[in-house]
Amino acid sequence: MFGWLQAHQRRQILEHPFPESWNAILERNVAHWKFLDDAEHVQLRSLVQVFVAEKQWEGCGGLALTDEIRVTIAGLACLLVLGLDHTLYSNVKTILVYPATVIAPGQRSALSSGITIQGPRIPIDGQSILRGPVVLVWDAVLRGAVHPERGHNVVYHEFAHKLDMLDGCVDGTPPLAEPGQYERWIKVCTREYDELRRRASKGKRTFLDAYGGTNPGEFFAVITEYFFDKPLQMKRHHPELYSLLHEFYRQDPAAREARHAPRHPDSGNADH
Numbered sequence: 001m002f003g004w005l006q007a008h009q010r011r012q013i014l015e016h017p018f019p020e021s022w023n024a025i026l027e028r029n030v031a032h033w034k035f036l037d038d039a040e041h042v043q044l045r046s047l048v049q050v051f052v053a054e055k056q057w058e059g060c061g062g063l064a065l066t067d068e069i070r071v072t073i074a075g076l077a078c079l080l081v082l083g084l085d086h087t088l089y090s091n092v093k094t095i096l097v098y099p100a101t102v103i104a105p106g107q108r109s110a111l112s113s114g115i116t117i118q119g120p121r122i123p124i125d126g127q128s129i130l131r132g133p134v135v136l137v138w139d140a141v142l143r144g145a146v147h148p149e150r151g152h153n154v155v156y157h158e159f160a161h162k163l164d165m166l167d168g169c170v171d172g173t174p175p176l177a178e179p180g181q182y183e184r185w186i187k188v189c190t191r192e193y194d195e196l197r198r199r200a201s202k203g204k205r206t207f208l209d210a211y212g213g214t215n216p217g218e219f220f221a222v223i224t225e226y227f228f229d230k231p232l233q234m235k236r237h238h239p240e241l242y243s244l245l246h247e248f249y250r251q252d253p254a255a256r257e258a259r260h261a262p263r264h265p266d267s268g269n270a271d272h
């Protein structure tokens with residue numbers, strides 16, 4: 001019954017024309033928007049419209065929510081699922097948005113002596129809570145949205161966690177379309193994750209952010225950021241990992257960017 005009701009409600013949402021001002025927000029704030037073709041624009045607009053309407057949005061810390069905030073976050077989150085069979089993040093009911101970096105309380109740990117200690121307070125730009133909301137910081141969202149060259153996008157990161165959580169745990173492996181995909185996924189991710197940790201522990205330079213070596217869940221969130229932010233470079237530095245995400249997301253951001261990037265007359269490379 002709920003599926004029919006939801007389908008009916010979504011049809012009603014989509015009967016409203018897509019606001020022209022929202023197009024301008026997507027063009028201005030979602031860097032990957034310019035690489036999408038007309039059919040993908042149509043599809044992403046529909047997802048954004050439903051996502052903005054269905055999720056509960058809460059401005060926190062004095063932030064007054066605007067269309068720009070909602071549409072930018074929706075555009076980035078929905079880009080991830082453009083090629084997937086998805087439920088538009090059925091595990092996300094609420095999105096909390098703060099104006100600037102949030103200081104999360106440190107973790108409480110109980111010592112064997114019975115004393116409880118409070119760990120250090122940690123500044124965060126976003127957080128995905130298992131069976132809970134997504135927390136985002138607007139200035140970090142906007143910074144990542146318009147500067148893909150940084151390879152950090154807190155919306156891609158947190159919503160990748162939410163895809164990972166669809167099977168009930170954060171282990172770096174979201175539900176895959178085919179049972180046969182798991183073996184290769186685990187093999188490639190384990191090798192690349194171990195290599196990232198090994199290089200980072202020796203102080204060597206890494207293409208991927210060393211934060212991805214924190215645990216497999218963070219690894220999947222970090223490689224998702226690079227896949228959509230720096231796809232050409234990622235394909236060159238980590239071809240197998242790129243191919244794995246290409247297969248998972250059923251999108252090829254590197255091909256999209258290559259079609260738009262001006263070609264260097266000497267090298268023929270399009271990813272400078």
Ligand SMILES: [Zn+2]
Nearest residue numbers: 157161218221
């Ligand atoms: Zn994370």
